[in-house]
Amino acid sequence: MTAARSAVVAEEIVRARAYLLRAAEPPAPATRKLADLLGPVGAAQAVRRGDVAEDVAAETSARCGADRVDADLAAAAACGARLLVPEDPDWPQWPFACFALTDRKDLAPPLALWVRGPGPLADLTDRAVAMVGARAATGYGTHTAAELAAGLAAAEQTVVSGAAIGIDGAAHRGALAAGGPTIAVLACGLDRAYPTSHAGLIERIARQGLVVSEYPPGAVPARHRFLVRNRLIAALSAGTVVVEAALRSGAQRTASDARELGTVLMAVPGPVTSAASAGCHELIRQGALLVTRAEEITEATGRLGVELAQEPVREGRDTDALDEVQARVHDALPPRAARDIAWLAVEAGLGPDVVRSALNELERRGLAEFHEGRWQRSGKGRRQAQERSARRR
Amino acid sequence: MTAARSAVVAEEIVRARAYLLRAAEPPAPATRKLADLLGPVGAAQAVRRGDVAEDVAAETSARCGADRVDADLAAAAACGARLLVPEDPDWPQWPFACFALTDRKDLAPPLALWVRGPGPLADLTDRAVAMVGARAATGYGTHTAAELAAGLAAAEQTVVSGAAIGIDGAAHRGALAAGGPTIAVLACGLDRAYPTSHAGLIERIARQGLVVSEYPPGAVPARHRFLVRNRLIAALSAGTVVVEAALRSGAQRTASDARELGTVLMAVPGPVTSAASAGCHELIRQGALLVTRAEEITEATGRLGVELAQEPVREGRDTDALDEVQARVHDALPPRAARDIAWLAVEAGLGPDVVRSALNELERRGLAEFHEGRWQRSGKGRRQAQERSARRR
Numbered sequence A, B: 001m002t003a004a005r006s007a008v009v010a011e012e013i014v015r016a017r018a019y020l021l022r023a024a025e026p027p028a029p030a031t032r033k034l035a036d037l038l039g040p041v042g043a044a045q046a047v048r049r050g051d052v053a054e055d056v057a058a059e060t061s062a063r064c065g066a067d068r069v070d071a072d073l074a075a076a077a078a079c080g081a082r083l084l085v086p087e088d089p090d091w092p093q094w095p096f097a098c099f100a101l102t103d104r105k106d107l108a109p110p111l112a113l114w115v116r117g118p119g120p121l122a123d124l125t126d127r128a129v130a131m132v133g134a135r136a137a138t139g140y141g142t143h144t145a146a147e148l149a150a151g152l153a154a155a156e157q158t159v160v161s162g163a164a165i166g167i168d169g170a171a172h173r174g175a176l177a178a179g180g181p182t183i184a185v186l187a188c189g190l191d192r193a194y195p196t197s198h199a200g201l202i203e204r205i206a207r208q209g210l211v212v213s214e215y216p217p218g219a220v221p222a223r224h225r226f227l228v229r230n231r232l233i234a235a236l237s238a239g240t241v242v243v244e245a246a247l248r249s250g251a252q253r254t255a256s257d258a259r260e261l262g263t264v265l266m267a268v269p270g271p272v273t274s275a276a277s278a279g280c281h282e283l284i285r286q287g288a289l290l291v292t293r294a295e296e297i298t299e300a301t302g303r304l305g306v307e308l309a310q311e312p313v314r315e316g317r318d319t320d321a322l323d324e325v326q327a328r329v330h331d332a333l334p335p336r337a338a339r340d341i342a343w344l345a346v347e348a349g350l351g352p353d354v355v356r357s358a359l360n361e362l363e364r365r366g367l368a369e370f371h372e373g374r375w376q377r378s379g380k381g382r383r384q385a386q387e388r389s390a391r392r393r
Helices: A004-008 A011-023 A029-049 A054-060 A069-078 A093-101 A121-127 A139-154 A167-177 A196-208 A223-235 A250-260 A275-285 A294-301 A324-332 A341-348 A352-364 A379-392 B004-008 B011-023 B029-049 B054-060 B069-078 B093-101 B139-154 B167-177 B196-208 B223-235 B250-260 B275-285 B294-301 B324-332 B341-348 B352-364 B379-392
Strands: A081-084 A113-116 A128-133 A158-161 A182-186 A210-213 A239-243 A264-268 A368-371 A374-377 B081-084 B113-116 B128-133 B158-161 B182-186 B210-213 B239-243 B264-268 B368-371 B374-377
Touching (some): A011 A029, A011 A081, A029 A054, A093 A121, A121 A128, A121 A182, A121 A210, A128 A250, A128 A294, A139 A158, A139 A167, A139 A239, A139 A264, A139 A275, A167 A182, A167 A196, A182 A196, A223 A250, A223 B324, A250 A264, A264 A275, A264 A294, A324 A341, A341 A352, A352 A368, B011 B054, B011 B069, B011 B081, B093 B223, B128 B139, B128 B250, B128 B294, B139 B167, B139 B239, B139 B294, B158 B167, B167 B182, B167 B196, B167 B239, B182 B223, B196 B210, B239 B250, B239 B275, B239 B294, B250 B275, B324 B341, B352 B368
Parallel strands (some): A128 A158, A128 A239, A182 A210, B128 B239
Antiparallel strands (some): A081 A113, A368 A374, B113 B210, B368 B374
16 A cells, blocks of 8 residues: 555554544644654554553543545555655655754654655655745845745755745745756655646646645644644754745744754745735744855755855955055045155155055056056056046946 | 043043044054053154054154144044044943954054044944945935844944945934934045035034044045945944945945945845845845845844844734644635535545534634535635635636
8 A cells, every 4th residue: 555665564553653643733742752662553553542641541532533544545546656754765864863852842853754755754854954934035035035945956955845836835836947866755645746836836746756745634724733843843953044024924834843853944035015024024033043055054954064055256356455555545546637746655655665665565466557657547557547436426 | 622421531642543544544543552561641752752663663654753742632622523542431341352353464543533513422322223225325225224224223223334325314304304313434534525516414413423533633535435434334333234235346345345344234225126236245145134114124233132122023814823734724615605515525635524523613713614514615705716716716
């Protein structure tokens, strides 16, 4: 019933986890702990019998009677999905190690994950960045998300997001357009496409990357499931980039999860006049890293020292290389007249010997010319002075 | 010759400093030190005689012969300016204490300042913020600078800038429009208006605030003088806000001066697609504080604890106050149907007793209604669910 990739895992383990995943609404920290303690098969038996401690009973008593394992596995297979369990080599063991960093009960690791698509999850999350943000995104926000995601894909990073409209969708699309894999983590069963307007996008992600959910087939996207889902987006990635977020938003919840899980939190700035960027600015003020380019993201999340961002290219001028004295003498040269050294010394406020030596250097650089006992700017120097003057005015 | 305010200072001191200020092109750290050591009168005599150490001679030898004190004081008086000296109670002693924090020779305090306008400099700089930025500003940048400056003026902060076109001019105008004082620090003599297109603006600043320069009347705005001038803008303020700056820009020089002088460095973000904001983003990445509102600026520069920024107002929903269990039960209530507790318990994945208690709380808050053995959302809850659903799609 499960796909070939999971064939290494005993069927009873897959069935036990499928049962537990439906019996306990995520996050289910007590049930997860029980599975760690007794193993999934023993834990499933104990839950079925109701022979569990109070905390596990609180998570499982409402649904432990319904055994829908066969139906769930069949429905998953029907839409090309399989259940990925922690016992599988494809399980993202390393990214999920971040769950050990927090005591917050709502940040428990999942019991298993329903997955759909060709991507081996462990490989895809070896170099992954989460990109999240406002549903009510602006054109600026979606443009920026798509550009950054394309840049990340080009740098062989997997873009992880939530398939929502707005920033999420733009991030997935940007990654796909650059030929990169991308992971969508849904808050409903994989047999549903939510939001419905993104059915085509989710289909493409399932072909080129991976669609992931904790929720069994048929589960509806209830509000709290979006919040619970957000922890998986953060945990599957080395860092989370927030591209546009209002002051109160689900993206900020993902950001707080990312911070709590010890991954790198980043935010993209925007106009201070845009409410859609206000949450990003608040995050940066609270310590999130401001990022503007994909290289800055990979520098923060990539392997240390390997992926340092290139310094942005700065336009240079010939006069930039001058030291302070040379610059003062160059400034003292009038744009359209020649002067002797005594005049230039007073104008620059420097001794004549200092001025003479600076003028020789300026001549060598083609910035000053000597004619009949007087110095003047060279043609090149004159043009630059005019440009500067035009900029100042 | 000097204005009434400086009458407390002996005329020979004012004359000695006027002489030194022209003899030594700023910054003149050695000459400034000599004046501290011998007093301005003794230092002026020594410089006139050429009886000085090599470092002072390097700063003064070219111009020490020209005595233009009478002409300078007359020219200043003719344009309504006076020479403010460190011996005057109006001297910004406290702001300039920041110069002691650095060993950088180019960050020497001024020997004196030419000032024009009604503002007592020490009072005006008691609560002052520098606002600087690109000449080639965008409409977004000038709008934001003017808004922030008006907000600062309303908070009784003096806005200090350089009277350049672009961000500087917008900052001065915003402060003036809000009825606040503002200080323009020029890189030329006060008898000149530079840039010429800002002659009217500089005139208004001289009426409502203060125009300041280290340079004697007649001095032209040479390139290096802009850089040297920038240190005064930073030093006269408790903090410097950069609003739009390209990657290489004079504003970044002011920022580096502000950092070196130990004042608060702030920058305003903008679109990552705008080259005019790239310098601001780089500054924030290097540790400058991101600011979006005047309150955030005064919080960073104002007296500790007195001027904390108000938390931005967040739009609230009734369901925000629910705890996690209540929110899950509320989510489980279908938008347009009534269900019994057993159904809701399975849907929410919670025990029936927990669900019952949550429903009672939801009813108390007007979010759920009980009819004939079944629960449903109240009208208010239904409306909010529809709004959320519309936002998600």
